Amino acid sequence: MPIYMDSHIVPGVEAKHVAKAHKKDLGIQDQFGCRNMTYWVDENRGRVFCLIDAPNEQAVRDMHNHAHGLVPHEIIQVNSKVVEAFLGRISDPETHTVVEGEDPKIFNDPAFRVLLAISIKHKGLLYHELGRERASTLLTLFYSTVKQKIKEFEGNEVQIEGEDIVVSFASVSMGVYCAHAIQAALHIASVPIDLRMGLHAGLPVDNSLSIFGRTVNLARYLCTLEGKERIVMSALVSNLNPTHSNQHPIEGADVRNLSSSEEKILLALADVFEQKGQNPDLGIADITNDLGMSKSRLYRKCKAATGKSINALLREFRLRKSLELLGLKDHNVSQASLEAGFNSPSYFIKCFQQRFGLLPLSYSKTLT
Secondary structure, eight states: OOEEEEEEEOTTOOHHHHHHHHHHHHHHGGGGTOEEEEEEEETTTTEEEEEEEOSSHHHHHHHHHHHTSOOOSEEEEEOHHHHHHHHSOSSOOSSOOOSSOSSSOOOOOOOOEEEEEEEOOOHHHHHHHHOHHHHHHHHHHHHHHHHHHHHHTTOEEEEEETTEEEEEESOHHHHHHHHHHHHHHTTTTHHHHTOEEEEEEEOSOSSSSSTTHHHHHHHHHHTTOOSSOSEEEOHHHHHHOGGGSTTSOOTTOOEEEOOHHHHHHHHHHHHHHHHHTTOTTOOHHHHHHHHTSOHHHHHHHHHHHHSSOHHHHHHHHHHHHHHHHHTSTTOOHHHHHHHHTOSOHHHHHHHHHHHHSSOHHHHHHHTO
């Protein structure tokens, strides 16, 4: 059966109340063909997340409704391995703080996570610029260093493949220190491989079809921002970051801390690009309608946050997508250009060469 994660918004929720509600779910789960695997409760944020093996979403709603009436606000289908990668478990924690008694056992385990996205220049571009031997040496150094630092700072590897890495941390400070440690360890190599990192935080069910969908999306998008700062932190992470204060400075920090207004516009743009950026018919008017602002206001906000116009940002998004598509064996230049969102293969080739310094076909050949 599929596995679902649901989200309950319960202001003032307490762990003991959730434990009792969970026990009621367990008592009637068989009637609805469900298996309650575990849950997370965040008293500070008034949120509860349940992980349930169920035949469909409606069965989850019906079970909760009959058990205690706390119907979820949102439900998404998830992969258990991905859940474990982000949150560290898919069953009740082996150790838990006993708040009162053992029946039911009570634990307050928040699902809030800090996500670190790590990005480097695509392998084909490194082969072209540095030669295969030197590029391979730098890539080996990069991956081994990142894995070492993730382990050192107690991160969970969510994705380590290609040029994009995502790591989950339960602690804000651990995520921040890990990013700085990676930056420091790869200081000499960081310029040739264009090492960039983005930090954002959030909850697993966030109005997206995938777990931590919008949080991952923004963290990755922060890696694409131009500028001398190679670590970009969302306003949310900056505000929760103990190293941001004068009492906890980090020497040699190469960081940009977003303001709340910058985070808001970048999150909105990241959402639109991810959902519609590969549609060749997407235009500025569509984006302004989606974001609910005028063209002039959108231009000002984009320039302030990124230094670029919305057209330039959309073109950059599509060019980066084309790098991924050209790396697929069954994609030629025309297919990659159209799937990335370009109307014209000739225009795509021109933009690609201007941006990366080689033709798309030459890039594809470097990967073979």
